[in-house]
Amino acid sequence: MKILSAGQIREIDAKTIHYEGISSLELMKHAAGAFYDWFTKKYTDKNDAILILSGVGNNGGDGLMVARLLHKAGYRVQACVVEYSENYTEDCAHNVRRVKAENIPFKRITKEKEIPNFSEYDILIDALFGTGLSREITGIAAEVIKKMNESGKTIVSIDVPGGLFPDKKTTFAVEADETVTFQIPKLALYLPDNYRFVGNVTIVNIGLSEKAIAEASTNRYLIEKKDIRELLKPLSKFAHKGTQGHALIIGGSLGKTGTVCLASKAALKTGCGLVSAYLPKCGTPVIQTHFPEAMAIEDDNSAFITHIDYDISPNAIGIGIGMGKREETQHAFYRFLQKNALPMVIDADGLNILSLHPEWLDLLPPKTILTPHPKELSRLIGEWSDDYEKIEKATAFAQKYRLIVIIKGAYSLIIDSDNLYVNDSGTPALATAGSGDVLTGIIASLLAQGYEPGHAARVGVYLHGLTANLTQQTIHPRSFVASDIIDNIGNAYFTIENGMIKK
Ligand SMILES: NC(=O)C1=CN([C@@H]2O[C@H](COP(=O)(O)OP(=O)(O)OC[C@H]3O[C@@H](n4cnc5c(N)ncnc54)[C@H](OP(=O)(O)O)[C@@H]3O)[C@@H](O)[C@H]2O)[C@@H](O)CC1
Ligand SMILES: Nc1ncnc2c1ncn2[C@@H]1O[C@H](COP(=O)(O)OP(=O)(O)O)[C@@H](O)[C@H]1O
Ligand SMILES: [K+]
Incomplete structure (x- = not known):
């Protein structure tokens, strides 16, 4: 609209x-x-x-x-x-x-x-x-x-x-x-x-x-359900896990491996065929116990990421969550950015590292999606005096580096070249730990499934928010947690496709 x-x-x-x-x-x-x-x-x-x-x-x-x-x-x-x-x-x-x-x-x-x-x-x-x-x-x-x-x-x-x-x-x-x-x-x-x-x-x-x-x-739009319905890709009768895309989630550090579990599970529940998780060693038993459908790839280090090497061929990457900002992790991230050309969504510490090294922004493939909340955004673009200046500065930043920026909030704003999309799905129930990690997983999954990055951003943000709207009567907003988002991604798809809520 x-x-x-x-x-x-x-x-x-x-x-x-x-x-x-x-x-x-x-x-x-x-x-x-x-x-x-x-x-x-x-x-x-x-x-x-x-x-x-x-x-x-x-x-x-x-x-x-x-x-x-x-x-x-x-x-x-x-x-x-x-x-x-x-x-x-x-x-x-x-x-x-x-x-x-x-x-x-x-x-x-x-x-x-x-x-x-x-x-x-x-x-x-x-x-x-x-x-x-x-x-x-x-x-x-x-x-x-x-x-x-x-x-x-x-x-x-x-x-x-x-x-x-x-x-x-x-x-x-x-x-x-x-x-x-x-x-x-x-x-x-x-x-x-x-x-x-x-x-x-x-x-x-x-x-x-x-x-x-x-x-x-x-060039400003409010995202509507019908727009998202039009963007959804059909699921072929002959689909198999090899055709549905492989998402790789990279992140985690000792005490913060749950972030990668949440994002990986969200990715699979959003429909990609395969999910791999790259974590420090301490994360492997965590993810394998919590979520057996994911494949784990271990870093050499037990507590944090020190290099990002893998011999799989994912279609898209979600990176940065729970990763920390240690020197070794920063260097691993830098070396990864130097060689990565895949579609990517970057969140949390990935964004914080980029704000420490703005020159690395030039390494990002065009249309990489950044998902800052306002604090992370201010680290990237500096402070603003009001919302209009925030949008202006974020747009200039996105255009300079040819990125898609999602400013997360009650109404998330998606900046994609000249266009601004406002998302109004979601409720305060989403103000809960791990909610952003789930969004990273959802978007990584959509990218892996071949969605154009601008579409992945819009579909992802809308789906994520809709899960909270759909559970308003069944889960009190105060007791809604990030796993509830994951559990309701399927219902959100149902609602977008045909207005029906599956109980
Ligand atoms: N969208 C649609 O299609 C439809 C819209 N409709 C409705 O029309 C509304 C817009 O109506 P509107 O254009 O008559 O203007 P409105 O806001 O009522 O006020 C203008 C008056 O305020 C005055 N004024 C302004 N600032 C002032 C100030 N600071 N201090 C003092 N005075 C000030 C201004 O004076 P002026 O600036 O000319 O000196 C003028 O006298 C719209 O919001 C919707 O409700 C529906 O009815 C039908 C379909
Ligand atoms: N009041 C709200 N209404 C709608 N959505 C919200 C609200 N508060 C937070 N969200 C959404 O929840 C997510 C929170 O992400 P983030 O701040 O990164 O959380 P975390 O770091 O805990 O994972 C964002 O997608 C944001 O848009
Ligand atoms: K009024």
């Missing part, structure tokens, strides 16, 4: 009206209706006191239309317009008239003392500003937002939290619990700095013209 800018969304809005031959008010009806459907499914208690805070633009118009729908359905609604400007849009003004005509409690707020007492309400709906925000908020709107944020009440934002810039850094905005956004994802909704404003994001369809959306050009 395309992620677009506020300007592009405005254009699609106008084109929809033109192509579909509908009025802007009708489009607003669709938008308000979509919000209403979502809201009434989530908040079913009609005794909740709901305060709707609208602005004077079309976002405010949406809010007032939502007030009318909720009132009609029997909810207890108070509608307000925070009159930060006298320039009402036509559709907003229309809805003010309708709200009054329908005898819905209504109030204009022009100065601080007119701000209602939020403690009398259960839910605040924010329709103050949408994608038309053009500058920092001051005056009465700022007063209202400050009080909303201090109220401790549930806040639900229509389209975007009031004050959130869709395409640049935000410092002050409504701090919503839920944001229901209209059809087109905006980048700002998925950035960690903005989580306190955005809360949970839901995208609802409002019937914007598909043709208009297709005409908008972008």
Whole structure:
């Protein structure tokens, strides 16, 4: 799904009206209706006191239309317009008239003392500003937002939290619990700095013209299940382990051989035909006991890796997990990079060693996948002042070395040449030891199966996250562990292929 800018969304809005031959008010009806459907499914208690805070633009118009729908359905609604400007849009003004005509409690707020007492309400709906925000908020709107944020009440934002810039850094905005956004994802909704404003994001369809959306050009995308389904390779009737790829996982050190067990098992469960694990000697009994399907190759050293030599022919490599940064291991890694031309995913200490020797980055085959979490990323590219600068610097880094960079997080970002992909599968259940090791195994497996690296990155990140979504009802997020990801890779495949969850 395309992620677009506020300007592009405005254009699609106008084109929809033109192509579909509908009025802007009708489009607003669709938008308000979509919000209403979502809201009434989530908040079913009609005794909740709901305060709707609208602005004077079309976002405010949406809010007032939502007030009318909720009132009609029997909810207890108070509608307000925070009159930060006298320039009402036509559709907003229309809805003010309708709200009054329908005898819905209504109030204009022009100065601080007119701000209602939020403690009398259960839910605040924010329709103050949408994608038309053009500058920092001051005056009465700022007063209202400050009080909303201090109220401790549930806040639900229509389209975007009031004050959130869709395409640049935000410092002050409504701090919503839920944001229901209209059809087109905006980048700002998925950035960690903005989580306190955005809360949970839901995208609802409002019937914007598909043709208009297709005409908008972008290099930013939100990954959807259907995209991943299209990328999945079919499994041939005549497949055998020799055709399904051989992944080699390299890593581990004394006390950290579990990382390689997790990645190796994840690799096999993701579908490659063979998995070998290269570890220090201490790891061999561990992996052979834990996971008999894997083949082990031992380093000479018992506690850490000192050379990386093997006489097998894998198709792809996952390297770096649990490996440590000892001198000997660093040199072994360097000599390995000098001779390796296979597709590769590098994580953890592999990344940390590269940040100690940035000149080694030139040795990586094009499209090597790096999977840093933010700390590892900062070691590679330096600090950033905000998420936008982080993306800019990571993109420049990825392009300079022709790499694919996956910035791991609640929403992982995949940078692949000019393109940015946002992944929204996954839950906080994944914030658990070894979760990143499993991702390395999944991606190594996909590379071994012949997936183009950009596809392996997207499919891998999406699959990994989906395992947590699928177990939300069966495994409490606090007790979900990395092995649960592995156990549910099959279910994730089922879900992607045909929407079915196998219990
Ligand atoms: N996407 C779609 O297709 C659809 C979109 N729809 C809805 O429309 C919304 C966009 O509506 P919108 O363009 O009217 O802008 P909106 O955000 O309501 O506010 C603009 C007003 O705020 C003002 N203003 C701005 N910044 C300010 C500041 N800092 N401090 C004070 N004032 C400030 C600005 O004034 P100006 O900048 O012109 O001086 C203007 O008066 C969108 O989010 C969605 O909810 C649906 O209805 C239908 C389908
Ligand atoms: N709150 C979250 N929501 C979704 N995914 C998450 C969340 N927290 C962590 N993850 C995912 O879990 C993985 C954690 O990786 P990493 O930080 O390397 O962990 P570890 O070092 O413990 O293996 C990443 O893929 C990340 O995207
Ligand atoms: K809003």
